[in-house]
Amino acid sequence: MSILAKMKMQPLLSVRDLSKFYGGRIGCADVGFDLYPGEVLGVVGESGSGKSTLLSCLAGHLAPDRGEVIFDTQEGPRDTVQMAEAARRRLARTDWAYVHQNPRDGLRMGVSAGGNVGERLMAVGARHYGQIRGAAVDWLGRVEIAADRVDDRPSAFSGGMQQRLQIARNLVTGPRLVFMDEPTGGLDVSVQARLLDLLRGLVREMGLSAIIVTHDLAVVRLLADRLMVMKGGYVVEQGLTDQVLDDPQHAYTQLLVSSVLQV
Amino acid sequence: MYVAVKGGEKAIDAAHAWLAEERRGDTSVAELSVEQIRQQLALAVNRVMAEGSLYDPDLAALAIKQARGDLIEAIFLIRAYRTTLPRLGASTPVETAQMAVCRRISATFKDLPGGQILGPTFDYTHRLLDFKLAAEGEVPAAPTAPASLAAVPHVTAMLNRDGLIQTEAEGNATPPDLTREPMELPTSRPLRLQAITRGDEGFILSMAYSTQRGYGRTHAFVGELRIGTVAVEMDIPELGFSVEIGEVELTECETVNQFKGSKTEPPQFTRGYGLVFGQTERKAIAMSLVDRALRWKELGEDNTGAPAQDEEFVLMHADNIQATGFLEHIKLPHYVDFQAELELVRKLRREALAHGEAAE
């Protein structure tokens, strides 16, 4: 998309001065950015940098102490921080999706894979068992889970499979914005690579916007258009991913980039 | 030739008649009097009053007799009776600081103003069955001394003077009454305390015990346990002042708990509170532990997932009248629903077997 075209578009998400404090300690402070439809934003930093706090505040899991999170809803731009909880929950079921670091937090472990994927469809009114099952099988295929696993419970899946199931469950209704918290955390390297490839394909195919929190620079290199580097709760650098990673300006970013093992 | 079984009415009448006979037992044995129960089974009477939420020792004693000693059945009788009573008004809050104590101990200090008074307690008895009791003799009079008129201030009031323990919120608002309004969750501390004081002693005891064993992390000290009588006063608008309408015996327990790692406050002790009708120590102490466990949110603590921290779990299952009613209702006929299940299972089995045969 050309820069000019972007300038005429409404941002999907506009964040201003977002801050969260824990007593005297800073969770995150003065975070601001715009996210456009189809853009993927990576948020990197070490543990304690504030990136998870930021994601929780954006997704409505935590109430920030200050700031606005303006989402372009079906009724126009609305500050989700000020929204009633019911409205925020509705958003979380339709336009938003949240991929948890631990797939067990984002799945119903006692429900079959098909039921897990079908739930959002049923929540928005799908009433044909055959079609729901068909859509579930289709999505299982897209996340590379064999169709004959559709009736198995997630407890019978490997960690990588559970994560892919969680992704299918979230994307089946075509949300516009996906929050991802360390989506490859806890997976071994080859499984990670496969997952990242899958995510990249799905994001492009579906024109998703996403905000991905990770400590792994390889993830942002592969998935993110833009990058925010956080340290001590503040954003110390942001810009295009390749620019930031190839030509880091802030001392901390330089440290991060240089400490990644080159294998 | 099958004839539908009738006679439910006659069966019920006969059952009640038999019940009355069993209640009386062997007629050559003297009948228990309500007064005997009130005097000699006072702790049972206390429990029935506490969980029945009605202070009337005579009625509680009658209920125990009618219930053949089944205390939950007796509590049920008192609760049902309470439903029919008219509400005349509300008393002012009782002043436990003015309590005429017969028992008062503190585990937090060796000695303190008001003293450590053991009172009529089982605590230091050796639990040896006393066969002399079976023989029924006269009990020797216990030694007496004149009652001290010295004030018995609360330990927590003394700790509070130095800011060592958190101050309880005070207010003049009338607390809600959970027997008049349905309990909605999440609820407030006054309603939690109401629910727990009339909750089943065994359940509250187990919940409290669980917090001591690691399901929740409150380490409790009994700051104060006091038993005695307090005056009950009512404001009479026509008179313009309040009038004492009677006395009740109460057990009050305040626990002192360690408070770690607050977000904004330096360390302070925190409280748990228990208040029960009659001399009902076990319940009062248990109540204060459970109260403290349920306060995790307002004290900024972590929810460790302990059952005693789960407000919904504790409050929804504490009422033994609700619990026993629902438990025992499974004795009622359910054959209509069972028939539906039977048909379903038969159908599923038919289909599964047919499927199996077709596969072969």
Add this chain to the structure above:
Amino acid sequence: MTDQTAYNFAYLDEQTKRMIRRAILKGVAIPGYQVPFASREMPMPYGWGTGGVQVTAACLVPEDRLKVIDQGADDTTNAVSIRRFFQRTAGVAVTEATAEATVIQTRHRIPETPLTEGQILVYQVPIPEPLRFLEPRETETRKMHELEDYGLMHVKLYEDISRHGQIATAYDYPVKVEGRYVMDPSPIPKFDNPKLGGNAAIQLFGAGREQRIYALPPYTQAISLDFDDYPFTASKADHACDLCGAPDSYLDEVITDDQGSRMFVCSDTDFCASRRAAGHVGPMGAPSAGAAEE
């Protein structure tokens, strides 16, 4: 000691009845919505019909004629006990004939005889929350109703079909009321569900222990949940009544000897007796005295 005759009409005091009626009115105004109410302790245990009893007590007037059934029968012990309670505390006339009753309190069945305008059917409800066994927390289920977030309900039906090939709920089968609230119709067999919608009578549901009242005003839409390709069926045992021959009433299975012989009889005793009095005879029935043999 309190005298029996000192109780108010139908046991409850007027304030309490007023409170319950307000809850009933709210329920009738929002069909299928569970209205919280401050349930009173009654002289029978929670779980044994106190919700139904409180609703009935709030509705009764001295001119009413009351019918009480449990499992469809007037003479099961709990029905007897509740009917006696109202005879003692309200002195109302009682009847076993569905068509003659003005108020019917029921546990686990809807009468076979169609109800008419002006009748009130009061259901005893153990667990009012249709989502309870999927989500134990009341705080969550309240939000789910508020947001019409019933995805989990359909997930359960989906799981049934994937595991058993059909929806495996035989009683307590949830319905959607007027396209808005999902409601638990109490543990009536699913055979009775079609009678819920478009019923000429007022249907009131009382859950004493759980402290909820809800309602279906007359001619309200109540649709049993299903999938388009797995539609709801109101099934029953594939028999006719052995006493009266009725082919389409819900049946009780009775084991008649220890060889496993069984017979099926109408669960609705009034319905069966009326049919037999009119001369209908089933395969194992004897003609009713004074009626012509068919």
